[in-house]
Amino acid sequence: MxxxxxxxxxxxxxxxxxxxxxxxxxxxxxxxxxxxxxxxxxxxxxxxxxxxxxxxxxxxxxxxxxxxxxxxxxxxxxxxxxxxxxxxxxxxxxxxEPERAISLYHTNQKLFLKKLEERLEHEKNTMFFSCKNSCPKVPFDEAAENDFKCPKCGKKLEYFDNSEIIAALERQIEALKQNLAGN
Missing domain, CATH: 1.10.10.10 (Winged helix-like DNA-binding domain superfamily/Winged helix DNA-binding domain)
Known part of the structure; x- marks a missing residue:
């Protein structure tokens, strides 16, 4: 100004x-x-x-x-x-000021990429459990503390296969990396 x-x-x-x-x-x-x-x-x-x-x-x-x-x-x-x-x-x-806007966009995309990569690491390195009532999944430590009973509804917790989440995160990360490399 x-x-x-x-x-x-x-x-x-x-x-x-x-x-x-x-x-x-x-x-x-x-x-x-x-x-x-x-x-x-x-x-x-x-x-x-x-x-x-x-x-x-x-x-x-x-x-x-x-x-x-x-x-x-x-x-x-x-x-x-x-x-x-x-x-x-x-x-x-x-x-x-389009250059500033585009620069801000790229900065935000890089931050988003970093958060996705952190989430991917968390998903890969954590064993999750869930109940049949579609309550939120819980990590192993929390499941063990609650004797493998859901902290929300009290139902029995079973192993939750998060391989689809991991695959989706990997696809999203790859697409974002390609988008950033192309711009």
Whole structure:
């Protein structure tokens, strides 16, 4: 954020490159939905005020502002603040920062990958038990402490085969690694 006297608009991002980026589209839709995607698309090749965005997109001004704040919190947009010489009020010129958004996406994907790998290790290194009532599975230590009776319903606990969970985690990890390597 900067405060400037200059109200000249700046073109910040090549529009064609940004509109075609599927990662950016996914981020925008997740963070702010369809309306947020429309607002961000309006910002692709120019800086606009919230009022200008509302006119351009046909979305109510208060919703545009809420979307901008959500996008700002997620570092997808930023603004330039300019003081109006006549009124003394600040005018905020919003612009899209796709590189930051994509960088944040990759960081989050790496964190998600790490959590999946930790979960996979836990699943591989732990023997689980469950009852027939679909209560949550429990690790061996907890099952032994409860004399192999379910802590929720009291039914007998039996060995739980988690090989399908392990296989699903391995597939998900591999797909995520390929996705990260391709971007």
């Amino acid at each position: 900067t405060t400037e006297k200059n109200t000249e608009r700046r073109i910040l991002v090549p529009a064609k490159k940004t509109r075609e980026n599927p990662i950016l589209k996914e981020i925008l839709l997740r963070v702010s939905g369809t309306h947020g995607y429309e607002v961000a698309n309006a910002l692709i090749d120019q800086e606009l005020t919230d009022e200008e965005l509302a006119k351009k997109t046909g979305i109510r001004l208060n919703l545009v502002r809420r979307i901008l704040y959500d996008l700002y919190e997620n570092r997808i947009v930023n603004y330039r603040r300019v003081r109006d010489e006549n009124t003394g009020w600040y005018i905020y010129y919003w612009h899209l």
